[in-house]
Amino acid sequence: MRSDERNTRTGMIARVSDVLGAFTAEQPTLRVSEIARRAGLAKSVTSRIVADLIAEDFLERADQGVRVGIRLFELGELAQRSKELRQLALGTMADLRQATGLTVQLGVLKATDLVYVEILQGRGTHLDIRSRIGGRVPAYATAGGKALLAHSPEDVVEQALAIDLVPLGPSTVTDPAALRRQLTLVRAEGVAYESEESNAGITCAAGAVLRADGSPIAAISVTGAAGQIDMRQVAPAVKIAALGLNRRIRASSAFNSL
Numbered sequence: 001m002r003s004d005e006r007n008t009r010t011g012m013i014a015r016v017s018d019v020l021g022a023f024t025a026e027q028p029t030l031r032v033s034e035i036a037r038r039a040g041l042a043k044s045v046t047s048r049i050v051a052d053l054i055a056e057d058f059l060e061r062a063d064q065g066v067r068v069g070i071r072l073f074e075l076g077e078l079a080q081r082s083k084e085l086r087q088l089a090l091g092t093m094a095d096l097r098q099a100t101g102l103t104v105q106l107g108v109l110k111a112t113d114l115v116y117v118e119i120l121q122g123r124g125t126h127l128d129i130r131s132r133i134g135g136r137v138p139a140y141a142t143a144g145g146k147a148l149l150a151h152s153p154e155d156v157v158e159q160a161l162a163i164d165l166v167p168l169g170p171s172t173v174t175d176p177a178a179l180r181r182q183l184t185l186v187r188a189e190g191v192a193y194e195s196e197e198s199n200a201g202i203t204c205a206a207g208a209v210l211r212a213d214g215s216p217i218a219a220i221s222v223t224g225a226a227g228q229i230d231m232r233q234v235a236p237a238v239k240i241a242a243l244g245l246n247r248r249i250r251a252s253s254a255f256n257s258l
Contacts, residue, residue, distance in 0.1 A: 015041060019049050020058070023068055031065035085218055086118045088249055089209075093120050093220065096241040100234050102222040107144040109152065109216065112160045113137060114145035122224070140179055141168045143194040143206035144219035150186035151208050151216040157183065171196040190242075191235045192219075196226050205231040207242030212250060220245060 018039035022030060030038075036046035050066055053059040060069040086106065093104045103122040107114040113136035139145025139160050149157050157180075165174035173179055186192040195203040206221030220241050222234055 015039070015045065016049060016053070019046060019053065020068075020072070029062045029064050029067040034065070085249075088252055089118060089218070089220065089245055090120075092241050092245045092248065093118065095244075096220065096222065096237060097122060099237045100222050102224045102229065102234065105144065105221045105223060106218055107142070107148075107221070108218050109139060109145065109148040109156070110136070112139055112163050114139045114142045114148070114219070117218070137198050138163070138165075138168065140165055140174075141172050141194065141198045142221075143192045143204035144221045146179075146182060146186055146192035146194070147206040147208040147219040147221070148216045150183040150192065151210060151214060153215075168198050169196040169200050169202070173197060189235075190239050193231055193235075195231075201226050203227075203229055203231050205235050205238050207238045209242055209245045209249065217249065218245075 018041060019035055022035045022038035032047055032050055033043060035050065036043040039046060041049075050059060054061065054066065054069070057069045057071040059066045059072075085108070089106050093106060097104045097120050101123050104120045105116055106118040107116045109115075115136050116133055119133055137145070139149055145160075149160055152160075161176040161179055165176070165179075166172075167174060173182065182192075190207060192206045192208075193204065198204075202223060203226040204221050204223045206219045208216045209218045209220060210216055220238065222231075222238055224231070
């Protein structure tokens with residue numbers, strides 16, 4: 001990306017942030033002129049940004065102006081759930097890293113993507129991986145995504161496999177029938193695998209963290225260098241970690257909000 005393009009995007013994000021930051025708990029509804037004043041922007045610029053945010057449901061019209069929309073409430077709810085989940089999972093993740101020496105990741109399913117909510121880097125490892133906290137990778141190309149899809153309702157699986165299944169690594173599986181066979185195997189074995197599917201040179205194993213009714217909450221995974229790590233040797237540790245986190249979440253008062 002050229003520096004002028006980067007600066008333009010950064011500037012737009014800053015302006016959107018200024019517009020959203022104008023709202024407070026004391027004044028949740030504002031007129032465009034007041035938003036412009038608080039954000040330090042021209043009213044014409046503010047009007048365009050507000051109109052775009054209304055179109056995407058980040059803001060909504062109210063009797064006395066505009067207010068925060070449903071999309072921001074949804075994001076806030078997701079952020080709170082992710083925070084509670086991270087707090088519950090960190091001990092288990094640290095134990096799994098100690099047992100394997102590998103990078104440990106925690107992800108949740110959002111639409112057709114695996115979203116990473118926590119990552120603990122392995123000891124002495126510097127892997128070139130796509131994942132980052134808050135980042136998304138298509139679920140079909142990740143061990144964590146497959147672990148979650150294997151325990152998801154059919155409509156969720158259909159949605160995840162109906163998108164354009166493009167290769168992300170040299171071994172990405174893009175055939176829906178083959179992916180369905182993998183999901184069946186994941187349910188039987190309790191562990192999902194990937195080898196150079198989301199990234200070249202990367203291999204992973206993941207287990208699903210489930211509610212009492214069997215629906216998935218999150219996936220805990222380990223990541224290492226392909227050709228150096230046999231993931232089937234560390235799979236028992238992944239399964240134990242997932243089961244332990246299951247028990248911890250079910251015993252927590254925060255479980256009902258996850």
